[in-house]
């Protein structure tokens with residue numbers, strides 16, 4: 001790992017999504033118009049979306065990989081040490097580190113071990129219980145609006161939508177809870193309404209930061225894992241199947257070089273996404289165990305004890321080979 005300095009104003013926002021299925025987003029070709037606002041943003045040149053690959057099939061395993069730049073299973077030592085924790089790297093390089101989630105306190109250690117030692121601001125559903133119950137993920141936006149930013153900000157927003165039950169993700173008074181109805185599958189209708197809400201929520205976050213004229217901004221959104229809704233007869237998440245790791249990834253930045261590099265990655269994995277984030281925080285990470293075009297999807301245990309999938313990207317033919325390792 002090597003660090004670089006630099007004193008320019010910079011804001012890096014990592015939105016860790018929850019159970020988002022790209023195939024249910026209209027920007028990825030879904031027939032129902034579930035993401036009209038992302039479509040609107042995509043008309044600008046500095047916006048990019050692609051399908052990526054998660055580092056795990058459940059929230060905890062994935063969050064560890066996402067927030068700690070973990071390459072391989074069975075590397076709990078590195079996760080626990082915080083050596084490559086994005087929060088620690090940011091802190092080491094003078095960033096204000098803000099973590100806001102609609103999940104409970106237990107998630108803090110997945111994102112940054114040592115009880116969030118490297119976070120300057122921690123807001124969770126445990127500390128904002130009544131607020132989160134009423135406002136759901138909008139609580140994250142309310143708390144975000146209260147933050148004071150400095151010249152260097154690293155912000156992790158960790159979401160609850162669209163985890164099952166899909167009907168429980170909406171804030172009080174949200175109008176579009178039943179926008180999609182009478183489809184073939186009630187569960188799909190419910191999920192699509194949750195994605196419509198996700199679109200509104202994301203639009204507000206992107207607009208909050210992409211209007212900043214002060215320095216560089218980077219907004220990176222990636223779901224923690226997929227949520228299957230009947231594809232190949234499969235539902236939900238939490239089991240080792242390549243489809244559970246298919247995720248949407250959305251990025252916007254006014255740093256043209258960053259965007260160029262990001263767009264060049266075929267199906268970015270959590271590891272590659274987090275490495276890109278580490279880079280804008282000022283650090284180059286190279287895990288000595290890296291094999292060219294090989295990445296991993298963890299089972300339920302981030303240490304690999306519940307099995308994992310080893311995948312190899314065939315970049316030339318735009319294909320991915322998966323191997324299940326138990």
Ligand SMILES: [Zn+2]
Pocket residue numbers: 018019058059060224225
């Ligand atoms: Zn999750």
